Amino acid sequence: MSAAKERARYGAEAFTDLKGNLPNPFPRILGPHCMKYLQEVIDSGLTSNMVDRFEKAFARELGVKHCIATPGCTPALAILAAAFGFEPGDEILVSPVTDYGTVQGLIRENVIPVFPDTAPGTVNFSAETIEACITPRTRAILAVHKTGLICDMDPINELARRRGLLVYEDACQAVFGEYRGRLAGTLALAAGFSFDSEKTLGSDVGGCVVTNDDALNERIRFMGHSRGGEMVPHFGRAHTAPGTAHRMTQCTAAICLAQLEIIRPQVARRDRLARLLTARLGEIPGIIPLPIPPEVNVYSCWMAGFSIDPRAFRCDAEDFAAQLVRAGLTGAGLGRYYLMPAALTFLQEKAARRVYPFSQPPASRAHHYGPETCPRARAFLENFIRFTTFCEKYEEEHVDQAAELVRGVASRNRR
Numbered sequence: 481m482s483a484a485k486e487r488a489r490y491g492a493e494a495f496t497d498l499k500g501n502l503p504n505p506f507p508r509i510l511g512p513h514c515m516k517y518l519q520e521v522i523d524s525g526l527t528s529n530m531v532d533r534f535e536k537a538f539a540r541e542l543g544v545k546h547c548i549a550t551p552g553c554t555p556a557l558a559i560l561a562a563a564f565g566f567e568p569g570d571e572i573l574v575s576p577v578t579d580y581g582t583v584q585g586l587i588r589e590n591v592i593p594v595f596p597d598t599a600p601g602t603v604n605f606s607a608e609t610i611e612a613c614i615t616p617r618t619r620a621i622l623a624v625h626k627t628g629l630i631c632d633m634d635p636i637n638e639l640a641r642r643r644g645l646l647v648y649e650d651a652c653q654a655v656f657g658e659y660r661g662r663l664a665g666t667l668a669l670a671a672g673f674s675f676d677s678e679k680t681l682g683s684d685v686g687g688c689v690v691t692n693d694d695a696l697n698e699r700i701r702f703m704g705h706s707r708g709g710e711m712v713p714h715f716g717r718a719h720t721a722p723g724t725a726h727r728m729t730q731c732t733a734a735i736c737l738a739q740l741e742i743i744r745p746q747v748a749r750r751d752r753l754a755r756l757l758t759a760r761l762g763e764i765p766g767i768i769p770l771p772i773p774p775e776v777n778v779y780s781c782w783m784a785g786f787s788i789d790p791r792a793f794r795c796d797a798e799d800f801a802a803q804l805v806r807a808g809l810t811g812a813g814l815g816r817y818y819l820m821p822a823a824l825t826f827l828q829e830k831a832a833r834r835v836y837p838f839s840q841p842p843a844s845r846a847h848h849y850g851p852e853t854c855p856r857a858r859a860f861l862e863n864f865i866r867f868t869t870f871c872e873k874y875e876e877e878h879v880d881q882a883a884e885l886v887r888g889v890a891s892r893n894r895r
């Protein structure tokens with residue numbers, strides 16, 4: 481029998497062994513009305529309209545017409561992939577640096593994720609890198625705002641308009657972040673959000689889709705919540721579409737509603753402290769903080785990070801991060817696994833064997849996944865160090881402390 485696999489961990493469990501002196505997001509700070517809303521759900525005997533209340537409150541705060549609550553962003557984006565009615569073998573252009581949850585629904589719909597490379601010096605793709613990957617089979621662009629840095633959406637939307645493509649967002653890491661004064665999640669046809677326990681608006685699990693499109697809202701509720709079931713007279717439920725039951729629970733909605741009440745000042749604080757950290761890290765020779773583009777006027781920073789210039793140090797990024805952890809920078813580590821074309825090994829294997837949907841048809845051409853597919857993203861992540869523990873508990877003194885720890889490790893390892 482093969483050795484037991486070490487399974488990926490989730491939520492508070494993933495943070496328990498972290499060492500260091502800086503704040504840890506767990507236990508999470510919860511909104512003061514959390515217990516009151518949970519109590520309402522229980523006292524109502526599960527008849528409360530908490531999900532509806534959360535949907536309305538989130539839509540209002542974001543300034544969109546519709547919010548459809550789900551158990552996470554993975555199901556939110558899965559519902560969207562189903563609701564858009566893509567055909568097997570269609571190609572969807574997806575940011576190459578992201579989480580598996582971004583692509584899971586696409587894969588289940590048998591559509592083919594294609595990963596354009598990142599733009600120079602950043603974690604996000606751009607209109608230029610996207611355009612190079614458009615083929616006659618391309619249907620949509622799924623933009624991920626990695627770490628909270630919002631993609632340069634105006635040129636992406638303009639490109640999509642010219643080429644007849646649909647655009648939607650994975651705004652999981654950018655909740656209430658702003659691009660040119662507009663909120664993440666309102667910059668295209670629809671967006672998915674995550675409220676899982678590690679996220680900025682953290683509940684136990686949770687997520688949603690938002691859109692201003694009435695027909696899409698209807699389709700998402702029908703396919704995503706009502707299992708594609710319609711009431712037929714004298715019969716009952718007939719399933720006229722392959723729907724799902726990706727519904728948010730009332731208790732999750734209660735926590736999300738309480739968290740929504742405290743989120744805006746938390747995001748403002750994250751923005752302020754991430755900018756301060758960027759400035760402090762930028763003063764250290766050989767350290768390249770993640771650049772915050774001018775069009776991102778509120779950086780809802782979910783994860784802080786920086787790159788090391790490998791020519792400046794005697795050690796590589798992995799060693800640098802390990803030394804940071806020993807020095808006390810809680811949660812310092814690599815982000816190499818975010819490189820989706822390298823992380824999706826089952827997809828590489830299917831594409832290499834040309835099994836459905838990589839057979840021709842429905843695919844129109846051969847596909848390949850691997851670290852070399854996106855050389856710029858790969859090179860970026862090779863030297864990138866993130867700290868997963870950046871959160872609303874940070875004070876200015878923690879930013880100073882983090883920067884000093886980086887400075888210390890940098891000095892000890894300088895060539």
Ligand SMILES: Cc1ncc(COP(=O)(O)O)c(C=O)c1O
Nearest residue numbers: 552553554579581582652674676
């Ligand atoms: C960019 C991104 N997309 C999708 C997801 C999946 O979200 P959820 O865990 O709510 O399904 C995550 C979660 O880490 C994420 O960071």
